[in-house]
Amino acid sequence: MTNDNWTKLFLDLLPGLGVSLQLTAGLLAIGLPLGLLLAVGISSKDKIVRYPAVAVVEVGRGVPALVLLYLVYFGLPQTGITLDAMPAAMIGLGVSFAAYTSEVFRAGIQSVPQGQTEAGKALGMSGGVIFGKVVMPQALKIVVPPLLGWAVIYFQATSLAFALAVPELLSRAYVLATTNFQYLNMLSLAAMLYAGVAIPLTVLAEHSSRRDAKSRTA
Amino acid sequence: MDAVLPHSASSRPQGEAPAAYAAEARDIVVEFHGHKAVNNVSLGVAKGEVCAIIGPSGSGKSTLLRTFNHLQEPTSGQILIDGVFSVRSGKPTAAELMALRRKVGMCFQSFNLFPHLTAAENIMLAQVKALGRSKDAARDRALQLLDRVGLASKADVKPSKCSGGQQQRIAIARALALDPEIMLFDEPTSALDPELGAEVLAVMRELARTGMTMLVVTHEMHFAEDVADHLVFMADGVIVEQGNPSSVLRNPQADRTRKFLKAVTDR
Numbered sequence: 001m002t003n004d005n006w007t008k009l010f011l012d013l014l015p016g017l018g019v020s021l022q023l024t025a026g027l028l029a030i031g032l033p034l035g036l037l038l039a040v041g042i043s044s045k046d047k048i049v050r051y052p053a054v055a056v057v058e059v060g061r062g063v064p065a066l067v068l069l070y071l072v073y074f075g076l077p078q079t080g081i082t083l084d085a086m087p088a089a090m091i092g093l094g095v096s097f098a099a100y101t102s103e104v105f106r107a108g109i110q111s112v113p114q115g116q117t118e119a120g121k122a123l124g125m126s127g128g129v130i131f132g133k134v135v136m137p138q139a140l141k142i143v144v145p146p147l148l149g150w151a152v153i154y155f156q157a158t159s160l161a162f163a164l165a166v167p168e169l170l171s172r173a174y175v176l177a178t179t180n181f182q183y184l185n186m187l188s189l190a191a192m193l194y195a196g197v198a199i200p201l202t203v204l205a206e207h208s209s210r211r212d213a214k215s216r217t218a
Numbered sequence: 219m220d221a222v223l224p225h226s227a228s229s230r231p232q233g234e235a236p237a238a239y240a241a242e243a244r245d246i247v248v249e250f251h252g253h254k255a256v257n258n259v260s261l262g263v264a265k266g267e268v269c270a271i272i273g274p275s276g277s278g279k280s281t282l283l284r285t286f287n288h289l290q291e292p293t294s295g296q297i298l299i300d301g302v303f304s305v306r307s308g309k310p311t312a313a314e315l316m317a318l319r320r321k322v323g324m325c326f327q328s329f330n331l332f333p334h335l336t337a338a339e340n341i342m343l344a345q346v347k348a349l350g351r352s353k354d355a356a357r358d359r360a361l362q363l364l365d366r367v368g369l370a371s372k373a374d375v376k377p378s379k380c381s382g383g384q385q386q387r388i389a390i391a392r393a394l395a396l397d398p399e400i401m402l403f404d405e406p407t408s409a410l411d412p413e414l415g416a417e418v419l420a421v422m423r424e425l426a427r428t429g430m431t432m433l434v435v436t437h438e439m440h441f442a443e444d445v446a447d448h449l450v451f452m453a454d455g456v457i458v459e460q461g462n463p464s465s466v467l468r469n470p471q472a473d474r475t476r477k478f479l480k481a482v483t484d485r
Contacts, residue, residue, distance in 0.1 A: 129348075133343060
């Protein structure tokens with residue numbers, strides 16, 4: 001195959017990569033706030049708050065992401081909620097992402113020493129201000145590197161949206177291959193594109209977690 | 219076991235009308251899993267008085283101190299600030315606790331500065347968020363207080379770049395920024411080497427001289443004797459002995475006090 005052909009195939013795949021990145025952005029927009037909310041929920045002393053949060057986390061982690069996608073896309077319409085493939089994939093993957101990252105958020109919040117909260121209380125600040133201005137800024141520093149790692153995993157997991165016929169990277173590669181019969185080339189190119197996004201981000205996550213560990217011992 | 223003595227005041231001249239205490243603990247009991255860490259203790263601190271609490275580890279002195287701003291909720295008993303009950307009986311509301319803590323400043327053994335904020339920002343945060351001061355007014359006050367504790371040059375530096383002694387002085391400035399009526403100190407020099415501890419004690423002396431009411435849990439016997447007006451010795455959750463610092467330290471009456479002071483002076 002000539003270089004020109006490779007370039008053409010590569011360019012043909014790019015819109016698929018764009019959709020994959022959109023899916024990632026959407027699932028993060030849902031999953032990050034939900035993950036934080038679940039972390040606060042599972043740390044709550046109030047059973048009415050804690051039990052539902054624990055239930056969502058356990059279901060989210062216990063059920064395969066593909067099953068969640070099917071439930072949202074094919075299951076929900078029977079309850080009267082019909083979603084397009086794209087939002088359905090974002091919601092299904094976002095819930096799964098939130099369930100896993102709630103533990104990251106919880107650990108980050110808990111790693112902030114109790115003395116910080118006590119100092120905030122002793123200064124007459126409200127619980128909300130202490131959480132927002134004292135605890136969260138310190139917890140965020142700790143959770144960003146592992147969250148970046150999870151974001152990379154879920155960027156790869158967007159390939160599951162193939163099953164809902166979302167025209168993301170894998171689905172685009174497959175559809176093109178069915179017309180030009182270059183399965184090996186198309187799928188290899190798709191794999192390279194996934195890796196091309198994932199590897200630099202993974203390196204960045206590891207680098208920032210090392211730097212973070214260093215700055216905390218210094 | 220010696221009986222729990224009544225309220226303090228023995229340090230004040232006889233015959234003077236008993237002024238209302240700036241802060242008073244009445245019949246405080248703190249129970250942890252059936253163990254009484256503080257067992258029915260009453261203690262009053264007069265306005266402008268410096269009261270030092272000494273005693274062995276586990277004697278309940280820090281626990282008692284922490285009930286004054288309800289960081290430690292007492293199992294029973296009341297805290298009065300300026301003769302007024304700080305919280306109604308039963309579970310205190312968040313608003314009551316916040317109002318109480320704006321009047322009662324506190325410094326911790328481990329400083330507990332906010333590591334993500336600069337020295338000035340540490341001192342500004344509660345001024346803005348708890349008192350509603352403007353950022354400019356809060357910063358002016360922060361700089362003025364940093365100057366007072368000798369750290370004007372550290373205003374825009376993070377706590378991690380400051381020595382332990384400097385951090386504790388910033389923490390004192392942070393508590394003073396709310397213009398508290400009384401300051402609580404929980405072993406403020408215990409995490410510091412003697413030299414750095416001395417800087418902190420110098421700031422506390424200056425604070426005492428300006429008439430701040432202070433309640434200090436400490437192992438610094440010199441400080442207790444020089445600066446405190448009243449000394450309390452606690453052991454096993456009760457006040458064993460209290461009175462004029464020099465007389466308690468030099469002429470202790472109770473066996474338990476003698477044993478503790480001997481251990482301190484024999485080192």
